Amino acid sequence: MPKSLWLLVIGMMVNVTGSSFLWPLNTIYLHEHLDKSLSVAGLVLMINAAASVIGNLIGGSLFDKLGGYRSILLGISITLAALIGMNLWQGWPYYVVFLTVIGFGSGIVFPSMYAMAGSVWPEGGRKAFNSVYVAQNIGVAVGAALGGLVASFSFSYIFLANLLMYIVFFFIALLGYRHISVDSGRQTSVLNEKKVIRNKSKLTALLIICAAYLLCWVGYVQWQSTIATYTQEINISLKQYSLLWTINGALIVLAQPILSKAIKRFEDNLKLQIMIGTVIFMVSFGVASVSGNFEWFAISMIILTIGEMLIWPAVPTIANSLAPKGREGFYQGIVNSTATGGRMIGPFIGGVLVDLFSMQVLFMTLVGFFIVSLTLASLYDRPLKKEAALSLPIH
Numbered sequence: 001m002p003k004s005l006w007l008l009v010i011g012m013m014v015n016v017t018g019s020s021f022l023w024p025l026n027t028i029y030l031h032e033h034l035d036k037s038l039s040v041a042g043l044v045l046m047i048n049a050a051a052s053v054i055g056n057l058i059g060g061s062l063f064d065k066l067g068g069y070r071s072i073l074l075g076i077s078i079t080l081a082a083l084i085g086m087n088l089w090q091g092w093p094y095y096v097v098f099l100t101v102i103g104f105g106s107g108i109v110f111p112s113m114y115a116m117a118g119s120v121w122p123e124g125g126r127k128a129f130n131s132v133y134v135a136q137n138i139g140v141a142v143g144a145a146l147g148g149l150v151a152s153f154s155f156s157y158i159f160l161a162n163l164l165m166y167i168v169f170f171f172i173a174l175l176g177y178r179h180i181s182v183d184s185g186r187q188t189s190v191l192n193e194k195k196v197i198r199n200k201s202k203l204t205a206l207l208i209i210c211a212a213y214l215l216c217w218v219g220y221v222q223w224q225s226t227i228a229t230y231t232q233e234i235n236i237s238l239k240q241y242s243l244l245w246t247i248n249g250a251l252i253v254l255a256q257p258i259l260s261k262a263i264k265r266f267e268d269n270l271k272l273q274i275m276i277g278t279v280i281f282m283v284s285f286g287v288a289s290v291s292g293n294f295e296w297f298a299i300s301m302i303i304l305t306i307g308e309m310l311i312w313p314a315v316p317t318i319a320n321s322l323a324p325k326g327r328e329g330f331y332q333g334i335v336n337s338t339a340t341g342g343r344m345i346g347p348f349i350g351g352v353l354v355d356l357f358s359m360q361v362l363f364m365t366l367v368g369f370f371i372v373s374l375t376l377a378s379l380y381d382r383p384l385k386k387e388a389a390l391s392l393p394i395h
Contacts, residue, residue, distance in 0.1 A: 221346035243298075
């Protein structure tokens with residue numbers, strides 16, 4: 001890998017490590033320390049995700065106009081300002097304001113990081129993006145593990161640790177990214193796409209698979225919200241809860257070689273790969289619903305991670321295969337927006353279900369979502385088959 005890509009990878013790892021001190025514990029802090037209901041906590045996380053979406057859209061536009069270096073520094077500076085405020089004022093409603101600004105600032109950073117990674121090593125193809133993906137998961141593993149340890153002493157230290165990591169990230173970007181040259185003209189976004197969609201069957205297929213993807217994300221994000229607080233109620237410590245995310249990140253990194261060999265069997269059948277992953281999600285939440293101690297939640301997380309490793313890479317790959325030439329950015333934008341949408345509405349839906357009913361009702365509802373997702377995944381290529389049949393010559 002080029003030196004400039006290594007700098008981006010290290011920066012991403014530091015960035016995600018810092019944010020991973022905080023995000024797994026947000027719901028716990030809102031519910032346990034600020035005495036807010038799970039519905040309110042879910043609404044706060046939804047606002048944070050919405051701010052991140054806006055940041056992503058603006059960040060992509062800023063990359064085209066200002067370049068990656070200035071865009072990244074702007075995003076980090078906004079995030080740093082909010083983190084300083086969060087360290088000074090941690091009560092309600094200041095926490096919500098600062099968390100929203102953090103979502104916006106960090107959202108600006110990510111599009112430029114990915115765009116720069118693709119530009120500095122174009123001949124690397126997917127390897128450049130895979131390196132950034134692995135760096136993110138290392139950050140999740142390290143940050144979540146340390147976050148639980150630090151929070152066991154005081155939640156205030158979590159905010160301080162997050163701030164210190166972002167200061168390190170700021171100096172990595174300030175000193176390391178200045179001379180990274182990129183061709184921003186090659187990048188595109190959903191906002192910039194104005195071409196008329198001619199092949200509606202491919203877009204319809206993408207929207208169907210994205211609907212399945214959305215439902216999977218609604219379930220997955222419960223581990224960061226409702227399940228997080230549930231573990232506290234059954235006396236699983238913050239250290240142990242954070243260790244679950246360490247297991248998740250470490251497994252994604254360490255199991256790559258094994259999974260790569262297994263996935264080769266699905267190279268020509270991504271639909272089956274997604275369907276198997278969705279069934280694995282169902283098994284994971286089934287195990288979680290009857291778990292009463294850390295060991296069973298760890299087993300559930302391992303099962304969940306296997307499902308995640310099957311589904312998450314497959315959907316963007318399908319989008320890439322469906323995209324007409326020159327429309328790749330538009331199709332990938334739909335996929336990214338779908339994932340963010342799941343992260344937005346998931347905590348709120350979960351919080352309302354738990355507040356009005358119970359965790360068991362939530363688990364049953366999620367299994368229902370996964371059944372719908374499985375059905376959609378099995379049908380997504382129907383429009384393509386229908387179009388292929390209509391295009392056959394009549395004898």
